[in-house]
Amino acid sequence: MGPTAANRPELAVRWLADRSIGRGDDTGVALRPGIGIALAVANETLALGSDDPGEVLELIRAIEVEIQPRWVWWDRSTADPIARGAIEIARCWDVLTVHRLLHGGWRTSIPIVWAWLHGLSIDSLPAMGQLDLLGAHGDEGDDPENPVRPDRHLRPEWSSGGWGDSPQRLGRWATLALEASQLQRRLLDERPDPGRAHSTARSESAAEFLCAELTLEGLPVDEGEAVRIIADAVGPRPTDEADAERLRARRDAEVLGHLGPGPGVDLRNPADVKAMLRRVAVDVPDTRAWRLEQHRNDHPIVEALLTWRKAERIATTYGYRWLDEHVHGGRLRGEWTSSDGAAGRMTASAGLHNLPAEMRPAVVAETGHVFVRADLGQIEPRVLAAVSGDEALIAATQDDDLYQPIATRLRVERDIAKVAVLGAMYGSTTGESANALRGLERNYPTAMGHLEQAAAAGRAGDDVFTVGGRRVRMWFDDSIDGDIDRARRVAAARGRFARNATIQGAAAEFFKVWAIIVRARAAALDARIVLCLHDELIVHSPRANAEQAAEMLHEALAEAAYRWSPSRDVRYIADVSVIERWSQAKG
DNA sequence: ATCGTAGGCGCC
DNA sequence: AAAGGGCGCCTACGAT
Numbered sequence: 311m312g313p314t315a316a317n318r319p320e321l322a323v324r325w326l327a328d329r330s331i332g333r334g335d336d337t338g339v340a341l342r343p344g345i346g347i348a349l350a351v352a353n354e355t356l357a358l359g360s361d362d363p364g365e366v367l368e369l370i371r372a373i374e375v376e377i378q379p380r381w382v383w384w385d386r387s388t389a390d391p392i393a394r395g396a397i398e399i400a401r402c403w404d405v406l407t408v409h410r411l412l413h414g415g416w417r418t419s420i421p422i423v424w425a426w427l428h429g430l431s432i433d434s435l436p437a438m439g440q441l442d443l444l445g446a447h448g449d450e451g452d453d454p455e456n457p458v459r460p461d462r463h464l465r466p467e468w469s470s471g472g473w474g475d476s477p478q479r480l481g482r483w484a485t486l487a488l489e490a491s492q493l494q495r496r497l498l499d500e501r502p503d504p505g506r507a508h509s510t511a512r513s514e515s516a517a518e519f520l521c522a523e524l525t526l527e528g529l530p531v532d533e534g535e536a537v538r539i540i541a542d543a544v545g546p547r548p549t550d551e552a553d554a555e556r557l558r559a560r561r562d563a564e565v566l567g568h569l570g571p572g573p574g575v576d577l578r579n580p581a582d583v584k585a586m587l588r589r590v591a592v593d594v595p596d597t598r599a600w601r602l603e604q605h606r607n608d609h610p611i612v613e614a615l616l617t618w619r620k621a622e623r624i625a626t627t628y629g630y631r632w633l634d635e636h637v638h639g640g641r642l643r644g645e646w647t648s649s650d651g652a653a654g655r656m657t658a659s660a661g662l663h664n665l666p667a668e669m670r671p672a673v674v675a676e677t678g679h680v681f682v683r684a685d686l687g688q689i690e691p692r693v694l695a696a697v698s699g700d701e702a703l704i705a706a707t708q709d710d711d712l713y714q715p716i717a718t719r720l721r722v723e724r725d726i727a728k729v730a731v732l733g734a735m736y737g738s739t740t741g742e743s744a745n746a747l748r749g750l751e752r753n754y755p756t757a758m759g760h761l762e763q764a765a766a767a768g769r770a771g772d773d774v775f776t777v778g779g780r781r782v783r784m785w786f787d788d789s790i791d792g793d794i795d796r797a798r799r800v801a802a803a804r805g806r807f808a809r810n811a812t813i814q815g816a817a818a819e820f821f822k823v824w825a826i827i828v829r830a831r832a833a834a835l836d837a838r839i840v841l842c843l844h845d846e847l848i849v850h851s852p853r854a855n856a857e858q859a860a861e862m863l864h865e866a867l868a869e870a871a872y873r874w875s876p877s878r879d880v881r882y883i884a885d886v887s888v889i890e891r892w893s894q895a896k897g
Numbered sequence: 898a899t900c901g902t903a904g905g906c907g908c909c
Numbered sequence: 910a911a912a913g914g915g916c917g918c919c920t921a922c923g924a925t
Binding site: 579580596597598599620622623627628655661662663664665666667843844845 | 905906908909
Binding site for chain 1: 913915919
């Protein structure tokens with residue numbers, strides 16, 4: 311006779327306490343709504359069946375309140391239901407997220423992680439189709455209830471979902487997650503700065519859980535306002551396909567009307583557009599907006615084309631279809647991931663990270679609420695100062711505008727200094743900033759040396775590492791076909807990529823530490839993070855708590871700097887404002 | 898038909 | 910000022 315539903319949360323708490331699990335100690339967990347939940351500690355598991363998802367969440371909540379362990383799970387399949395239960399998990403370890411940190415890249419899966427951690431070849435990964443070849447008549451000891459096959463790979467029918475078929479399986483799955491995390495800890499120990507690497511693994515895991523919450527939470531959007539903006543750009547919602555076609559043709563005609571007789575032009579085909587421009591004596595290598603900008607006065611069709619492109623963007627990407635697909639109940643929702651495949655920035659779909667400025671008036675706080683918005687000032691050069699330890703650059707970070715002291719030192723205009731610093735971090739070497747770049751090399755040799763070292767590694771095809779220990783893979787274009795020019799271009803591109811990745815990646819790590827501190831503190835103010843945008847946070851807060859939230863954002867930044875910054879002396883700044891709609895942000 | 902790629906553009 | 914880095918998403922197009 312099992313425990314009754316009512317006392318199971320207490321039972322689970324006691325079970326952990328009896329095994330000396332306390333605050334911050336690892337506890338493996340796997341859950342499947344409708345099936346149950348399992349906890350795993352060093353050598354034991356507690357598997358509880360339950361068809362009541364509410365009961366399972368109650369159990370987690372009780373453990374979180376009483377013990378606050380570090381929850382160790384494989385991936386979002388366990389994190390998502392916990393986030394749906396609105397449980398404020400404080401500490402976690404997401405095996406897939408830590409794998410991305412250790413291995414680099416984004417594409418991965420549980421069987422790949424398992425194989426990699428055990429030194430098994432990815433080529434020998436079993437596919438779903440062949441599962442019975444061994445299973446039915448296979449060797450002795452090939453037990454389908456054992457998730458690990460005799461060849462030490464994970465059983466594909468488990469990793470593709472079978473892990474949640476029974477409480478017993480959940481128990482084994484939670485145990486494996488715990489095992490995987492222990493192997494990951496050993497690999498983190500081998501990083502040049504193990505303490506920092508472990509810290510990054512924890513903060514990146516927390517950021518992944520934040521992403522699970524962001525996916526559910528959504529960004530408040532006033533749908534009526536959004537419709538007004540869209541209608542303004544591309545007209546009213548088309549009634550049917552024919553109407554849509556008619557509106558499209560009308561937009562096209564605004565541009566094509568500038569042309570004399572000749573062959574038909576498809577404005578959506580760049581080659582066609584290029585040929586069209588040549589007909590009016592505008593010769594460009596490509597038709598990108600910044601290039602057309604310089605020919606704005608050469609022929610009226612250029613202006614018309616640029617306007618057409620803006621409207622086309624709204625019509626195709628941020629139009630009625632986007633609204634119908636991604637905005638529901640006044641919230642814009644997309645999928646969030648805590649690290650991209652390159653340097654580790656957060657990503658979001660549904661346009662959350664690239665909403666055009668014209669659409670931002672539609673992002674409005676709900677009744678009784680405001681947005682407390684904060685963005686980090688000049689974060690990348692400040693991070694460069696921190697990771698390189700360049701004393702002169704660290705000194706410059708004391709200024710609110712760090713480009714000013716740099717300009718003074720280089721004896722150039724402030725904007726020239728800015729371009730030079732950005733160019734150094736992005737790998738630009740040409741143009742007017744080239745002189746200033748040499749000035750940077752003389753005056754900030756440590757910082758510039760740091761960038762050059764990363765670039766050299768990239769050019770050689772070597773992976774680079776962020777200060778937090780993330781491996782950044784030089785994955786692209788390794789085909790060698792004897793084309794010297796092409797090889798040189800690829801090497802140069804890798805150099806630029808590596809140069810930027812160490813800074814962009816470190817800034818992403820710092821940003822995430824800031825974000826998870828804000829997340830943890832926002833709860834007490836009844837506030838929630840609703841958007842993370844590389845150096846910007848938007849917190850949706852009850853109006854009454856806005857001032858406290860604004861202050862909290864500054865305090866969280868100080869704490870993030872304390873926790874993350876490799877240099878104690880670098881100054882980080884944030885601009886914080888309380889606004890009702892996103893467009894009120896001073897850019 | 899379905900897929901991947903390229904050109905383009907939005908944001909940081 | 911130059912056209913350097915990242916992402917997601919659109920369309921057209923060519924290969925399969």
